[in-house]
Structure formats: C-alpha cells, structure tokens
Amino acid sequence: xxxxxxHEMLADYGSETLKGIHSYIPNKEPRKYLYDLVADYPDRGxxxxxxxxxxxxxxxFGGRMDDVRDSAVTLELLHNAFLIHDDVEDESFFRRGxxxxxxxxxxxxxxxxxxxxxxxxxxxxxxNRDRLGDRLAKQVFLEVQxxxxxxxxxxxxxxxxxxxxxxxLKESDYMRMILKKTCWYTCMHPLRIGAIIGSRGQVDPDIxxxxxxxxxxxxxxxxDVLNLVADETRYGKEIGxxxxxxxxxxxxxxxxxxxxxxxxSELVEFLSVPITKRSPETASMILEWMLRYGSIEHAKITAKxxxxxxxxxxxxxxxxxxxxxxxxxxxxxILYMINREY
Amino acid sequence: xxxxxxHEMLADYGSETLKGIHSYIPNKEPRKYLYDLVADYPDRGxxxxxxxxxxxxxxxFGGRMDDVRDSAVTLELLHNAFLIHDDVEDESFFRRGxxxxxxxxxxxxxxxxxxxxxxxxxxxxxxNRDRLGDRLAKQVFLEVQxxxxxxxxxxxxxxxxxxxxxxxLKESDYMRMILKKTCWYTCMHPLRIGAIIGSRGQVDPDIxxxxxxxxxxxxxxxxDVLNLVADETRYGKEIGxxxxxxxxxxxxxxxxxxxxxxxxSELVEFLSVPITKRSPETASMILEWMLRYGSIEHAKITAKxxxxxxxxxxxxxxxxxxxxxxxxxxxxxILYMINREY
Numbered sequence: 001x002x003x004x005x006x007h008e009m010l011a012d013y014g015s016e017t018l019k020g021i022h023s024y025i026p027n028k029e030p031r032k033y034l035y036d037l038v039a040d041y042p043d044r045g046x047x048x049x050x051x052x053x054x055x056x057x058x059x060x061f062g063g064r065m066d067d068v069r070d071s072a073v074t075l076e077l078l079h080n081a082f083l084i085h086d087d088v089e090d091e092s093f094f095r096r097g098x099x100x101x102x103x104x105x106x107x108x109x110x111x112x113x114x115x116x117x118x119x120x121x122x123x124x125x126x127x128n129r130d131r132l133g134d135r136l137a138k139q140v141f142l143e144v145q146x147x148x149x150x151x152x153x154x155x156x157x158x159x160x161x162x163x164x165x166x167x168x169l170k171e172s173d174y175m176r177m178i179l180k181k182t183c184w185y186t187c188m189h190p191l192r193i194g195a196i197i198g199s200r201g202q203v204d205p206d207i208x209x210x211x212x213x214x215x216x217x218x219x220x221x222x223x224d225v226l227n228l229v230a231d232e233t234r235y236g237k238e239i240g241x242x243x244x245x246x247x248x249x250x251x252x253x254x255x256x257x258x259x260x261x262x263x264x265s266e267l268v269e270f271l272s273v274p275i276t277k278r279s280p281e282t283a284s285m286i287l288e289w290m291l292r293y294g295s296i297e298h299a300k301i302t303a304k305x306x307x308x309x310x311x312x313x314x315x316x317x318x319x320x321x322x323x324x325x326x327x328x329x330x331x332x333x334i335l336y337m338i339n340r341e342y
Numbered sequence: 343x344x345x346x347x348x349h350e351m352l353a354d355y356g357s358e359t360l361k362g363i364h365s366y367i368p369n370k371e372p373r374k375y376l377y378d379l380v381a382d383y384p385d386r387g388x389x390x391x392x393x394x395x396x397x398x399x400x401x402x403f404g405g406r407m408d409d410v411r412d413s414a415v416t417l418e419l420l421h422n423a424f425l426i427h428d429d430v431e432d433e434s435f436f437r438r439g440x441x442x443x444x445x446x447x448x449x450x451x452x453x454x455x456x457x458x459x460x461x462x463x464x465x466x467x468x469x470n471r472d473r474l475g476d477r478l479a480k481q482v483f484l485e486v487q488x489x490x491x492x493x494x495x496x497x498x499x500x501x502x503x504x505x506x507x508x509x510x511l512k513e514s515d516y517m518r519m520i521l522k523k524t525c526w527y528t529c530m531h532p533l534r535i536g537a538i539i540g541s542r543g544q545v546d547p548d549i550x551x552x553x554x555x556x557x558x559x560x561x562x563x564x565x566d567v568l569n570l571v572a573d574e575t576r577y578g579k580e581i582g583x584x585x586x587x588x589x590x591x592x593x594x595x596x597x598x599x600x601x602x603x604x605x606x607s608e609l610v611e612f613l614s615v616p617i618t619k620r621s622p623e624t625a626s627m628i629l630e631w632m633l634r635y636g637s638i639e640h641a642k643i644t645a646k647x648x649x650x651x652x653x654x655x656x657x658x659x660x661x662x663x664x665x666x667x668x669x670x671x672x673x674x675x676i677l678y679m680i681n682r683e684y
C-alpha cells in the first residue's frame with residue numbers, strides 16, 4: 001500500500017471518529033471553557049493511528065464501521081484528555097502546531113477539560129451495550145479501564161523519575177515505562193478492541209500483545225528521536241523540548257552510560273534544577289553530546305529493529321486472515337513507522 | 343440525635359468506606375508516586391458526609407452495608423480525585439490541615455494521581471454487577487456518570503468566571519454553579535444512589551433533588567463563610583484563601599452589589615491580576631468590607647434558610663419511612679449544617 005493510500009484511509013477513519021466525537025459533545029452551557037474545547041485537540045488532526053488501528057482491526061476481523069465507531073470515539077476522547085493533562089504536567093508549549101490548551105486558556109481550565117473528556121469518554125461505552133450486547137460491551141469496557149490504568153501507571157513512573165532525579169536507569173526500565181505509558185494506549189488496546197468487536201469475541205486479544213509492544217515501543221522511540229531532530233513545522237511541537245523537560249528517553253539513558261564522568265556530572269546537575277532554571281544552551285550541548293556519542297543513532301536503530309519485530313508478528317497473526325484493505329492498512333502503518341520523519 | 347452519636351456513625355461509615363478504598367488499591371508498583379498516595383486525602387479524614395449520606399440512605403430504605411459499600415468507595419475515590427485537581431486548579435496550599443498533594447509532591451504527580459483515582463473509581467462499579475445485578479448496577483453507574491459530568495460543568499463555570507474576570511454575577515448564577523459543582527456530588531447523588539440500592543430500584547431518585555439542592559447549597563455557602571471566619575486549625579485550610587483565589591462566593595457577589603463605586607473599582611482591579619500579584623493586605627481589606635456591608639451575615643442567613651428548607655423536604659420525604667438510626671442520621675446532618683463552625 002502506498003503512503004498516500006494509507007494516509008487517505010487514516011484520514012477517512014479519523015474523520016468518522018471525529019464526527020462521532022462531535023456527536024457526543026453536549027449542545028449546552030458551559031460552552032466557552034468546556035464543551036467548545038472538547039474537540040480542540042482532536043480537530044487539530046493527529047496522525048489518527050489509534051482510531052485507525054482500532055477500526056482497521058475490527059474490519060479485518062469481519063466487523064463493520066458501525067460496530068466500532070463508538071469505541072474509536074472513546075479511545076480518541078480519552079487519548080486527547082490524556083494529552084491535555086500530559087501537556088500541563090510537562091509544561092509543554094505546543095501540540096500539533098498550535099499552543100497547548102493550558103497556554104491558550106489556562107492551567108485550571110485545561111485540567112478540568114481533561115476531566116470532562118474522561119467522563120465524556122464513558123458515554124459511548126454505554127451506547128455499545130445497545131449495539132454489541134452486554135457481554136461484548138463489558139469486555140470492551142474492561143479493555144478501556146485497563147488501558148487507562150496502564151497509562152497512569154506509566155506516567156507515574158516517568159514523573160517519579162524526574163521528581164527524584166533518577167539518573168541510574170537502564171534501557172529495560174525505559175522500555176517497561178513506555179510499555180505502560182504508550183504501547184497499551186497506542187497499539188495494544190486499539191488492536192485488541194477492534195478485533196474483539198470484529199470477531200464478536202471469538203479472537204483471543206492477547207495475540208496482539210507482542211505486536212502492540214513492538215509497534216508501540218518503536219513508535220515512541222522514533223517519536224522521542226523526532227523531538228530532537230525533526231523539522232519543527234511538520235512535527236508540531238518545540239524541538240528539543242524533551243531535553244528541557246528532563247524526560248528520560250532512550251537517548252538520555254544511552255548518553256548517561258556513554259559520556260565522560262565530567263559530562264555525566266553536568267548532565268545530573270542540569271536535570272537537578274527546576275525546568276525554568278535549565279539553560280537552553282546546556283540543552284543544546286546535551287543534544288550535541290547525544291549526536292557525538294551515537295545516542296540518537298542508537299535509538300534510531302533500536303526503533304527500526306522493533307518495527308521489524310512488529311512486522312514479523314504482524315505476518316504471524318494476520319497471515320491466517322483473507323487479504324483486505326484493512327489488513328494492508330495495519331501493515332502499512334508498521335512499515336511507515338520505520339521511516340517516518342514527523 | 344446528639345452530635346456525638348452523629349459523628350460516631352459518620353466515623354463508622356467513613357471507616358467502612360476507607361477500608362473499602364484500601365482494598366481497591368493495587369498492591370504493586372508504581373507505589374511511591376501513585377498507589378501509596380491514593381489514600382492520602384481519604385486517610386486525612388474528612389467529615390464523611392458523602393459516604394455517610396449514601397450508606398444511611400441505603401439502610402434507611404431497607405438495604406445493607408454490604409450492598410452499598412462499593413458505591414460509597416466510588417463516591418469517595420472520585421470525590422478525592424476531584425479535590426486533588428481542584429487544589430491544583432485553585433493553587434491551594436492546605437487540605438484537611440496538611441499541605442495539598444501538589445505541594446507535598448508536585449503538580450504533575452498530583453494531576454496524574456487524580457486521573458488514576460478517577461479510573462480506580464470505576465472498578466467498584468463493576469463489582470456492583472455481581473452483588474446488585476445488571477439493572478441496578480447500570481442505574482448506579484449512570485448516576486455516577488451524571489455526578490461527574492455535573493461537577494466538571496460547575497467547575498468550568500467557576501473557572502471561566504475567574505478567567506474572564508466576570509464581575510456582573512447575580513446570586514442566581516452562583517446558586518446554579520454550586521448546584522452543579524457541589525450539590526450533585528455532596529448530597530443529591532449520595533442520597534439517590536443509597537436509596538436506589540436500599541430500595542432495589544423501587545424509589546424514584548428524583549424525590550431527593552430538592553432536598554439535595556437545599557442541603558448542598560446550605561453546606562457550600564456555610565463552607566465559603568468558614569473559609570473567611572473559621573478557626574484555621576479546625577477548618578484545615580488557609581483562612582481567606584478564597585478571596586486571594588478570586589473565588590466568586592455569595593459574599594463577594596453581595597459585596598459587589600453593596601459597596602461604593604470606588605471600592606467596586608478596587609475590587610475589580612484586585613481580581614484582574616494573577617493570584618501571585620494579589621496583595622494579602624487588599625484581601626484583608628476586602629474581608630473587612632464584607633463584614634461592614636453585611637455580606638457575611640447575609641450569606642450566613644441564606645445558609646440557614648436553605649438548611650431550614652432542607653429540613654422541611656427531609657420530613658416530607660422521610661416521614662413515610664419507619665424510624666431508624668439511619669433516618670435520624672440524615673436529619674442530624676442537616677441540623678448540624680445549620681450550626682457548624684468548621
């Protein structure tokens with residue numbers, strides 16, 4: 001499948017999901033600082049991988065758009081709620097090329113909006129009962145509950161490392177953290193939920209766990225790399241923001257193990273002060289070290305290995321299914337991840 | 343019922359709920375900045391009105407503690423999650439006599455903890471299906487969903503007023519806001535859920551709406567008064583914090599309508615700057631104006647009127663029920679609200 005076709009299908013599924021989101025936004029007060037803002041992040045148009053994977057998995061396993069739309073809406077609402085809070089927590093300035101929500105309104109309003117979107121995300125889960133029946137709807141709900149639980153656990157790990165200025169992390173710690181924070185949300189549960197609905201509960205969702213882990217880690221590592229080296233306009237966030245935020249990325253962990261003792265002390269010192277006290281000049285220097293010590297190259301290669309492993313898993317799982325546009329879409333997303341530049 | 347007995351019963355129901363909360367906290371990592379903190383606010387021991395009202399209503403309508411405990415746990419988890427986010431949003435320093443969670447950890451960890459408690463609050467709702475059956479469990483879940491929705495709407499109203507520095511509010515605006523932000527959470531839904539479970543769905547929960555509105559508004563207005571005039575040690579929060587935060591209280595709205603033009607301009611000016619730029623001296627002066635213009639007295643009287651109306655509603659609804667300790671407990675809570683000093 002060509003990239004163009006993949007993006008067309010993702011745009012199509014994304015727009016179905018977005019229409020669904022809009023249909024769940026109450027047409028009432030308070031608008032200005034609540035319901036008018038629910039679709040702000042979703043309307044900015046992300047890549048649409050999550051609803052795309054969920055809808056494609058459903059259809060590849062024999063289901064229809066009408067069966068899965070509400071679940072895709074829940075995924076997107078909860079994901080965007082998570083992003084709003086994540087942006088506040090990280091004090092980020094940009095999201096998808098525009099100011100983050102707490103920058104364009106204020107922190108209090110952004111936190112409350114995220115809470116509102118979390119509860120709004122439960123409404124489509126109830127609609128599921130009518131269409132999918134109690135048993136399937138319950139199964140999907142438990143998937144969603146698990147997804148959110150894993151994400152907050154991963155987030156707590158990451159935030160705790162920053163708070164305690166932990167500088168002794170191993171790569172395996174990082175992988176466990178993004179398994180929780182990224183993989184369940186971005187890959188495993190979208191695929192699992194899609195397949196559960198498409199197969200009417202006939203497929204064991206655990207078959208997607210390795211695939212989702214390889215895809216999700218590859219995606220996240222590549223995302224962290226792009227945060228450092230991407231073209232700012234296309235990437236939509238401030239470049240190098242992760243270094244300023246003290247985010248424990250694979251590159252930072254690699255650098256900590258590769259750099260000289262003096263550089264290591266400078267790194268620890270840089271990370272030990274509050275974000276507002278960190279100098280952008282030191283951040284630039286750290287980025288140079290990451291280039292010099294091959295930390296970025298190491299991360300890029302790791303991401304490609306993981307994408308390769310994801311591809312192998314994909315063929316193992318999906319070879320038993322008949323060919324379809326949706327099966328090919330999932331394959332294309334994996335292939336795309338290997339080479340994406342924004 | 344004497345105050346002592348009321349407090350004993352509330353402590354008993356609160357401790358049952360707290361035990362329930364602890365039983366839902368996963369015994370696993372990440373502990374330090376997640377699961378170890380879930381019970382932090384609940385362990386500080388609030389007044390326990392919410393679980394108290396819920397359990398008492400259940401028992402007064404013929405149900406048992408075992409039927410309602412999980413729902414009380416959900417109410418407390420979600421309420422405390424709301425408090426954690428509310429404290430971040432208001433930049434409050436103290437909660438129940440100790441530093442707020444974002445002060446004792448940091449803002450990011452507190453926001454994520456609130457999110458974790460929101461999802462943790464869904465788990466007891468699923469347990470409800472086993473004990474109460476699908477129909478009742480679904481009804482309770484919809485109550486909870488509505489409760490959270492109303493709260494974030496009320497919060498959005500209040501935060502929006504501050505953001506836009508709205509200085510033309512009427513008392514009815516304030517009453518509508520606390521109906522959403524306080525009444526559903528604190529009174530209406532605890533009573534409704536308790537009665538739904540106790541009567542096995544035989545009672546129309548709407549009969550509690552007027553009672554809950556009168557109770558909740560009386561409670562909130564009295565709470566706002568205590569924020570200005572209570573004994574700090576017993577109240578557990580910083581006195582006058584609401585004025586510094588620019589909170590639109592009944593007193594502030596009354597003062598705006600009662601003070602001189604010059605004072606009005608000073609008020610608007612004080613409210614127009616960020617919280618960190620507001621002078622505590624001006625806040626003290628505003629408090630003096632509230633005393634001088636009778637704004638605090640006006641609020642106290644309003645709270646008593648509302649408590650009286652709540653009492654009348656209580657007798658109308660509960661006179662048909664046989665006498666019981668739990669019926670008396672609800673009555674005592676209303677009576678207590680009329681005269682509470684912290």
